Amino acid sequence: MALLCLNLSVYAQLNLTLSGQLQYAASRGDCSDIWGYVDQTGKEYAIVGNENGTSIVDVSNPASPTEVFYSPGANTIWRDMKVWNNTAYITNEGGGGMKIIDLSNLPGPITAGDVTQYTGSTYSFSTAHNIFIDENGKGYILGANSGVGGAIILDLVTDPLNPIELGRYNDFYLHDVFVRGDTLWGGAINDGFFVVVDVSNPAACTTVATELTPDTFSHNTWLSDDGKTLYTTDEVSDGYIGVYDVSDINNILELDRVQSSPGQNVIPHNAFVLNDFVITSYYRDGITIHDATFPDNLIEVGNYDTAPTLSGDGFNGCWGVYPYFPSGNIIASDIEEGLFVFSPTYIQAAYLTGNVTDASTTNALSNVQVTIVSTSGNDLTDGLGDYATGVAAAGTYDVTYSKLGYASQTLSNVVLTNGVTVIEDVALTPLVTFTLQGQVVDLNTNPVIGAKVFISTNQFATTVVTNGLGEFSVAGFLEGDYDVMIGNWGYHTLCLSNQSLTTAGNVHVFEVEQGYSDFFDLDLGWTVSSTATSGIWERGIPEATTLQNGPSNPGVDSDDCGVQAFITGNAGGNAGADDIDGGETTLTSPVFDLSGYYNPYISFDRWFFNAGGSTQPNDSLVIELSNGTDLVQIDMANIIDPNSAEWAHKTIKVSDYITVTNIMQVKVRAMDAPAGHIVEAGFDNFMVFDSIAASLNDVNISIDVNVYPVPFESTLNISLGDYADELSNVTVEVYEIASGRVVLYKEVETSKVISIENNLASGIYLLKITSDQNLISTKKIIRM
Secondary structure, three states, X not given: OOEEEEOOOOEEOEXXXXXXXXXXXXXXXXXXXXXXXXXXOOOEEEEEEEOOEEEEEEOOOOOOOEEEEEEEOOOOOOEEEEEEOOEEEEEEOOOOOEEEEEOOOOOOOOOHHHEEEEOOXXXXXXXXXXXXXXXXXXXXXXXXXXXXXXXXXXXXXXXOOOOEEEEEEOOOOOOOEEEEOOEEEEEEOOOOEEEEEEOOOHHHOEEEEEEEOOOOOEEEEEEOOOOOEEEEEEOOOOOOEEEEEOOOHHHOEEEEEEOOOOOOOOOXXXXXXXXXXXXXXXXXXOEEEEEOOOOOOOEEEEEEOOOOOOOOOOOOOEEEEEOOOOOOOEEEEEOOOXXXXXXXXXXXXXXXEEEEEEOOOOOEOOOOEEEEOOOOOEEEOOOOOEEEEEEOOOEEEEEEEEOOOEOOEEEEEEEEOOOOEEEOOEEEOEOOOEEEEEEEEXXXXXXXXXXXXXXXXXXXXXXXXXXXXXXXXXXXXXXXXXXXXXXXXXXXOEEEEEXXXXXXXXXXXXXXXXXXXXXXXXXXXXXXXXXXXXOOEEEEOOOOEEEOOEEEEOOOOOOOOOOXXXXXXXXXXXXXXXXXXXXXXXXXXOOEOOOOOOOEEEEEEEEEEEEOOOOOOOOEXXXXXXXXXXXXXXXXXXXOOOOOOOOEEEEEEHHHOOOOOOOEEEEEEEEOOOOOOEEEEEEEEEEEEEOOOHHHHHOOOOOOOEEEOOOEOOEEEEEOHHHHHHOOOEEEEEEXXXXXXXXXXXXXXXXXXXXXXXXXXXXXXXXXXXXXXEEEXXXXXXXX
């Protein structure tokens, strides 16, 4: 038998105890969804989707799951199933329509004769993403290759082995639905909302309402037992479980939204409601259980990570979960690890609620961060100053209240008890503010006009522009430590961390060096033109897209001091949803003057991905340089590029390609030409720098020198990697870019890692490494 049953010691994480596990042989492929069935004797079974079939497993003895039947089918990673009475219905995206398995003989044997296939008639289909069956025995085939992929509605009561078509909902593609009575609640994933549909007449379904979900990628919906609350999941990185009051369809209200591991990019999949709990399969976080006693205050009270070696973004780990067995046991399917059986302990959370006001005015304060110290319990106050949070474990806690512009306050020794709501109202004292004054000058103390100054903390951000004297001001400013980024085309962008901005320092003066660098957190004048219909260049914090579990669009910017980049479409989610389509998109720099440079170089980071389609991908990313008369290609990436789907750093010696003038421009062209494939591109970390000496005429950058940390601090580490043994008489020089002055110098015989202590000022420098007087590498480096 192609199975491995593991004898496991009982192991609990949070209120979930692992009772048993069954791993499938590699020949079965990955697992997909799961559902449960109880036979006439009370035995419980798991119905598990395998990559090439459907497995039925007796889990009535949780410690020893035993497969009792396997039905092979189309090869696909998507397989979904539901049960009506004694019949299982399985959809897939590989072909052959819907599989029907008669389970009525259990606990006796099931044979191939109990298996049939259904492909419809009026609404024929061969593939479908999902299926739902309501309490009245109506089946809903979802995401089928019929119409737009809405819902094909079937009568499963009259003859369960031979479904009867009742009608079709064809307004939107539906990924998954929940139906109760005459109302369908559907995840219109491609449209970004859940849809409410009147299905009282299956032959003439009517859309009643739509509601956008937190990440506009509505995957799954499930209704509370009282029908007043709807729970949704958005299948994206850092996606939310969304909670909605749907008691009035004409006035749907969002009540809450929660994440399993905020900021770690974990993707939720399917959420189910059992009494006052929401049980969710959460991919790389496994299973989560949230207390939904108060739908506007969802609190995690249980979890088990089925894939503890995996974390963050990715479609691995827990695909599906089923919590409806009479025994109370929960079964789950892990894509790589197979079937899990759990014994849950359902507990109510310990709740903390209250109201926060301004101590001076008594006005309500919104966006106050309320944190139960050393726990994941936190909330932001709403427009009325109200907050609601809590923890799974009773105890005595400290609670902090913080908001920019106010003195933080901590309540000590707050006693929280499971099932009990503690109310704590707090008044915060406002802090004194002042008008921050600053000036941006060049290295000769001349004012820099029109410089953009971005000042930020994790709670505050503002951008101001210098006037004709290079001055700027920010009214209502609070003393503290801030990050400062200053940029202006014609000067190197200045990045400073933890700058003390106080009344004592007014006027704060910042020096910038003449030159050109852009990390794209500031708008320094690059322009976009396009013939493409989607995937057009845009500046922002990159939102990752994936194709077959691999990255297609980056999830972070390149290795510079900012967080933004130019990306071809930045919606995130699945590859293809926002890639370049139907033409070419071009990013063009402002004009820059290289006529005064001794021997200029251009460096940049670029991203390129090309895949998919039925033929060999054939798209490209082309980077060109113009001097006002000629236009030449300086870099190009296509399907054979060795740096596919990663940020690649490039350094170009300008004179190798074109004559230097005072009207230079860079053009970055990404194209879907011809169409038919997934193509994504990114551009970041642009810089122009001059060579320091004539020895730079023969630059050799074949050795990948790694500098860390980035930006570097009091210690600069330089790794020469596997090439170190081939080098001797290594010299390291660090130059001020503007003056050409050597500010750090070190000689070593040979070393894989060279460490240099320094007290350099924050800024951008040029690193030059030679071996036996031969140039090995030049690299721009940043001092924090």
